[in-house]
Amino acid sequence: MTDLMTRPTEQSDDAYSGDRHDWTMPPPPPAPPYAIPQSPGGNHWPRRIAGGAVVLALVAGGGTAGGVLAERYLAGHATTTTSSVATDANATVTDGDSLASVVKAVQPSVVTVTVDGARSESLGSGVVISSDGLILTNNHVIDSEGTVSVRLSSGQTVPAKVVATDTTNDLALVQATGLSGLTPVTFGTNSSVAIGDTVLAFGAPLGLENTVTSGIVSAVDRSVDTGTEKLSGLIQTDAAINEGNSGGALVDTSGHVIGINVAIATAGQSDSGSIGVGFAIPSDTVTKVISQLKSQIQ
Secondary structure (H helix, E strand, O other): OOOOOOOOOOOOOOOOEOOEOOOOOOOOOOOOOOOOOOOOOOOOOOOEEOOEEOEEEEOOEEOOOOOOOOOOOOOOOOOOOOOOOEOOOOOOOOOOOOOHHHHHHHHHHEEEEEEEOOOOEEEEEEEEOOOOOEEEEOHHHHOOOOEEEEEOOOOOEEEEEEEEEEOOOOEEEEEEOOOOOOOOOEEOOHHHOOOOOEEEEEEOHHHOOOEEEEEEEEEEEEEEEOOOOEEEEEEEEOOOOOOOOOOOEEEEOOOEEEEEEEEEEEOEOOEOOOOOOEEEEEHHHHHHHHHHHHHHHO
16 A cells, blocks of 8 residues: 655755755755745755654545555546636625634535545545535545545535546546535635635544634745655645645635645654644635636536
């Protein structure tokens, strides 16, 4: 079984030197002390922090809660959909400080995606983007052989199939069958995201469906390399993200999806849980890819 949950790069005992951290990733400009450098397309990760190795990991789950995911591509047949992606940066879900109203509005639009194979089961999250059951998730969630299904927040489970994938941006479309009247998510824009904004992360961490965690936008324009994937322009958040959160929504206090949860950094290979350093694919990238993926199935 291929372990895609822990992918440390090659390390050396002399990697840490004073305030300067270094990992073997795309060449960056000089890094500021104690910080992961920010630069367009060139961020790299500290090889050692306080004596511990930092490991980047995708956040799908496999088997039982907290298990390791064996991932392979699941081929799907194209279907036709007339759905559209809502992108209204001015709409608001709540006029007050309560996050409960945001959760109430967004939760029905977040689903759990599972792939049941002969030897493994992979589990992740997804978001509804059309009323007839077109679901957006991460490619690494469905990249395994098996039978795909989607479970709604209500507990209803329906068959589904993969209809389009983008391995470069780690996004995929899954069509759930026999559904109607679902509520699609509303996407925000990159320009609406500011460091320090309150955000909520939706998904099924460790298989615990309908879970919501909160935090802030910790940074923007991050680039990460998990060993098999290189993603850039990511939103960093300290909202707790764990295995099973992949493909779930990162939402602002207006109920807009500003990112799709994709990866976390952990303290070491044996510790795969959240340490408050998670990443999401930003909404501008997501909506662009959705349009491209839809053209593959229409």
